[in-house]
Amino acid sequence: MSRRIINNFATSVFILCAVIMTATLVYLLGYILTNGLSNVDWSFLTTNSSSAMEGGGIKNQLWNSFYILVVTLILSVPLGVLGGIYLAEYARPGKLTNVIRTSVEVLSSLPSIVVGMFGLLVFVQYAGLGYSIIAGALALTVFNLPIIVRVTEDSIRSVPKKQKNASLALGITHWHTVKTVLVPAAFPGILTGILLSAGRIFGEAAALLFTAGLSTNNLQFDTWNPFNSDSPLNPFRSAETLSVHIWKVNSQGIMPDVDEIASGSAAVLILFVLVFNVTARVIGNIIYNKITGSK
């Protein structure tokens, strides 16, 4: 009898925890979206922000967020994936490998504000990049690299050992086995990891405050020469991203529609992160099916 009570009790505890967790998430999402979406329309997405007047939009901030995201991925994906492959396949167990793995773990648990200060010191000041997209992307790379290394290593390790043995026993070199057997099998996992981390980068604010800056030039969306200071593509201009914009508007905004702008931006931000996550799963599945020839 008592065993049954304990069993029922344990089951209820688990259900309760799941309900609390889901309810919190649903409430947060619902709150942000219901409050925010009413302020979002096409002109909100395509108008420049204004510092004092009513009716500012988020055009430049949205663009900056995407641009920094792309630059960050270009910097961190190749490094992170190759590093992950190294740790999973080439690193021999030993002191050096442990040091590398511990460093990666420490790096991934650094608070993002610390990464921001580090970026300010090293990229903005010491390297002389100033408040710029490239400095922001480098700081985000510090922040993103360990995640990609981790995801890649885990995905490669989770490919069944027998697959690797099969390939090696056919007289295929280690490198070719990594390239044609392990990486394709691990690809959906790696891709999911990259897209999930993209969501985090997209929403990151603290690491960008001191690296990408709080202001944006008056971008001319018909000037695509990356060396022009008003060009959207210029990586050396300062760039306020969407999440930084939310923080700034909330803490320093003097325009009358501060709340509307903040909640509208938050809704847009959340929507894009959701899109990243859903795309991650869909694309991962499609590619896996294509590689394996299963339907």
Place this chain on the structure above:
Amino acid sequence: MLKVKKHAENNYGESQTKERTLDKTNEPEFNSLLDLRNLSVYYGDHQAVKNVSMPIEKNKVTAFIGPSGCGKSTLLRTINRMNDQIPIAHYDGEINYDGVNILNKDIDVVALRKEIGMVFQEPNPFPKPIRKNITHALKFMGMAKSNMNEIVENSLKQAALWDEIKDRLGDSALSLSGGQQQRLCIARALALQPNVLLLDEPTSALDPISSAKVEDLVMELKQHYTIAIVTHNMEQAARISDNTAFLYNGDLIEFGNTSDLFTNPKEQRTEDYISGKFS
């Protein structure tokens, strides 16, 4: 033989020739392709194979039997150097393959494994289309695409799989039954035209009907290939092998003609094992 031989000659000179020092058997009429000489395999401090000397005869089936953990799989995996995967594994002694010691550090293991193919206990096709499973290694070797169709067809025919799957070569190999997967793995190894085929308990994960098909296949293949098979199943060893080696605790207890070994074992432990007194 190509690369394997070249490397060893560089290292040893041509003076090293085949000599027969088979202490346990001492029967010069063995027409061996592989000679194991005082072979010991260690995992760290643990000695998994102890000073084993025996021949593996050309175009015959050699079975390795013995209880779990007796070192038979380790021994098999040493022959194509798959144990190199394990960082703490190391060897003593020699395995002579056509006059070359394949345990030599300078051997090109990639070239070696093309000549000494291996099929594993659990079917392990790549999660790719059936055809790509076979062309995977061919592509790596740089074979022209025009030759591949023929090899795919021939090796699937040799593995007695062609008629069952010829219409769905583009399907995932994972959609095949376990027995078909295992025969695909054999076909995949055959496509490289190896001299030796190592089978590590190839039927232990299969149902009886699939097992019988794989056994028939092995009997068929020995005309063209030298086969070494590890098995838990003594009936299987008796049915399909020409020679049998009984290992216990890493020691080679007895080696000989299969029918002799099963009907008239010289060692008490062999008799106890094949009569089922221990396993």
